[in-house]
Amino acid sequence: MLFNIDNAYSALGVLSLGLLMTIFLTIICGATSLVAGVFVALAKMSKRRWLRAITGSYVTIVRSTPLLVQLIFIYYALPFVGIRLNPLSAAYIGLSLNVTAYLSEVYRGGIEAVSKGQHDAAAALGMKSSVAMRRVIFPQALRTLIPTLGNYIVSLFKDTSLASVVTIQELMFKGQIIAAQNYDYMTIYAMVFLLYLAVGYPSIRFVTYLEKRMKNGYAVKKASKRKVGVAL
Amino acid sequence: MSTPIIEIKNLTKSFGSNLVLEDFSTTIQKGEVVGIIGPSGSGKSTLLRCINFLEIADSGSISIAGEEVKVDGKGGHSVPALKIAQLRTKVGMVFQQFNLFPHLTAIENIIAGPKYVLKEDQKEREQKARNLLEMVGLSEKMDHFPEELSGGQQQRVAIARALAMNPEVMLFDEATSALDPEIVGEVLGVMRKLVDDGMTMLVVTHEMGFVRQVADRVIFMDEGKIVEEGPPSQLFDNPKHPRTKDFLSAILSHTE
Ligand SMILES: Nc1ncnc2c1ncn2[C@@H]1O[C@H](COP(=O)(O)OP(=O)(O)OP(=O)(O)O)[C@@H](O)[C@H]1O
Numbered sequence: 001m002l003f004n005i006d007n008a009y010s011a012l013g014v015l016s017l018g019l020l021m022t023i024f025l026t027i028i029c030g031a032t033s034l035v036a037g038v039f040v041a042l043a044k045m046s047k048r049r050w051l052r053a054i055t056g057s058y059v060t061i062v063r064s065t066p067l068l069v070q071l072i073f074i075y076y077a078l079p080f081v082g083i084r085l086n087p088l089s090a091a092y093i094g095l096s097l098n099v100t101a102y103l104s105e106v107y108r109g110g111i112e113a114v115s116k117g118q119h120d121a122a123a124a125l126g127m128k129s130s131v132a133m134r135r136v137i138f139p140q141a142l143r144t145l146i147p148t149l150g151n152y153i154v155s156l157f158k159d160t161s162l163a164s165v166v167t168i169q170e171l172m173f174k175g176q177i178i179a180a181q182n183y184d185y186m187t188i189y190a191m192v193f194l195l196y197l198a199v200g201y202p203s204i205r206f207v208t209y210l211e212k213r214m215k216n217g218y219a220v221k222k223a224s225k226r227k228v229g230v231a232l
Numbered sequence: 233m234s235t236p237i238i239e240i241k242n243l244t245k246s247f248g249s250n251l252v253l254e255d256f257s258t259t260i261q262k263g264e265v266v267g268i269i270g271p272s273g274s275g276k277s278t279l280l281r282c283i284n285f286l287e288i289a290d291s292g293s294i295s296i297a298g299e300e301v302k303v304d305g306k307g308g309h310s311v312p313a314l315k316i317a318q319l320r321t322k323v324g325m326v327f328q329q330f331n332l333f334p335h336l337t338a339i340e341n342i343i344a345g346p347k348y349v350l351k352e353d354q355k356e357r358e359q360k361a362r363n364l365l366e367m368v369g370l371s372e373k374m375d376h377f378p379e380e381l382s383g384g385q386q387q388r389v390a391i392a393r394a395l396a397m398n399p400e401v402m403l404f405d406e407a408t409s410a411l412d413p414e415i416v417g418e419v420l421g422v423m424r425k426l427v428d429d430g431m432t433m434l435v436v437t438h439e440m441g442f443v444r445q446v447a448d449r450v451i452f453m454d455e456g457k458i459v460e461e462g463p464p465s466q467l468f469d470n471p472k473h474p475r476t477k478d479f480l481s482a483i484l485s486h487t488e
């Protein structure tokens with residue numbers, strides 16, 4: 001038999017721990033990047049030239065180099081200049097820096113896509129630009145971006161497997177350890193594969209659902225609220 | 233005694249080599265209703281946008297309720313952005329494309345200014361918004377999003393939104409041009425109410441009948457300048473300038 005049920009069963013506990021680590025990394029790096037991305041996007045659109053220059057270079061550097069190399073550099077090269085990070089910090093910083101850069105571009109695109117008429121209307125009411133951004137522009141941008149942001153978080157979930165190179169005991173790394181012990185590559189990596197699929201598949205379905213819901217316009221939310229109201 | 237609400241002095245504005253406003257000066261008195269007419273591209277929208285500082289003129293000055301703003305010659309205004317924002321609260325603006333906030337319901341659109349700019353308390357701003365919705369005849373649409381409203385309804389909400397700031401003057405930039413002909417009347421009806429309430433208004437429009445009825449003064453502008461101005465009876469029935477005559481006959485032959 002190619003797939004060994006006994007091996008699969010005995011690996012399940014350890015692999016589940018790995019999956020938990022994978023999910024944990026996804027959540028903390030995802031949350032950080034979703035928030036930090038907004039600020040980087042705003043900085044990239046700032047009137048201050050130096051701020052635009054710094055954030056612009058950061059985003060360009062991140063986008064021009066492989067994530068795997070970024071992680072390895074942070075964990076294995078930085079100690080030579082005195083920056084010693086434990087594996088979790090290195091993975092957290094590396095993944096967050098990477099995803100933040102991409103998300104900042106997503107946010108910037110969404111913010112720039114909000115029509116000039118909205119800026120005019122907010123300004124004409126006497127809103128300062130910060131208030132207009134917070135109350136008028138950003139909420140509209142965010143709504144159109146939710147599915148895209150969701151896709152990036154699903155990508156992050158998969159990319160956390162690269163954190164195995166900095167010895168994070170996530171799902172991929174746990175799989176490699178077990179496979180190196182029992183040589184049952186087929187069973188172990190099939191299990192790893194299936195565990196990623198078990199989380200990844202519902203996630204992309206959820207993103208698709210969000211996409212559909214967004215296309216339905218703003219009134220949908222209220223319609224469902226109304227129904228609840230009636231039911232109560 | 234008349235009180236000037238808006239004083240425009242020697243306003244000049246070009247986009248690149250395109251001179252859109254040329255040494256434009258006029259004064260709008262409190263309670264005055266001024267109609268602005270003129271061919272497409274004559275600078276009417278640009279004028280209104282300069283009055284609200286959405287556009288920065290190249291030279292000249294604009295005073296709102298006695299507070300003068302010049303241009304600083306470096307692409308900015310002579311007063312800080314915060315002051316500009318504060319002056320804008322005195323000037324209500326209604327756009328051709330409505331520009332309601334699509335993520336907010338009708339009442340939330342109206343409340344936005346009082347809430348985030350005037351910082352009025354919740355009771356006060358909600359009561360005001362309800363009154364305004366009633367005034368524009370949309371009380372029952374209070375919780376609808378803009379996408380659920382017709383063009384005419386959206387524009388009426390937009391007027392209410394501008395009024396919620398208690399402006400000293402209202403600017404209308406072709407407020408009915410994006411509407412189907414049978415809906416134009418409901419928006420003009422609301423504007424007429426404002427005239428009756430004594431609101432100071434600057435109305436850019438192609439609705440000559442409306443201007444004739446409500447305006448105290450009509451300005452005909454072309455190529456960024458005032459060609460002719462006067463009371464509607466004079467300007468419509470007795471235009472002096474050949475360009476005014478041409479424009480009016482072209483307009484009237486269209487509408488008849
Ligand atoms: N943001 C801009 N950038 C460049 N050119 C502009 C801009 N806004 C207006 N213009 C130009 O300025 C001129 C006057 O435009 P404006 O919109 O003020 O005219 P208008 O009298 O309102 O015309 P309409 O009746 O068509 O609305 C036009 O030639 C227009 O192309």
Ligand SMILES: [Mg+2]
Pocket residue numbers: 276277278405406
């Ligand atoms: Mg115009």
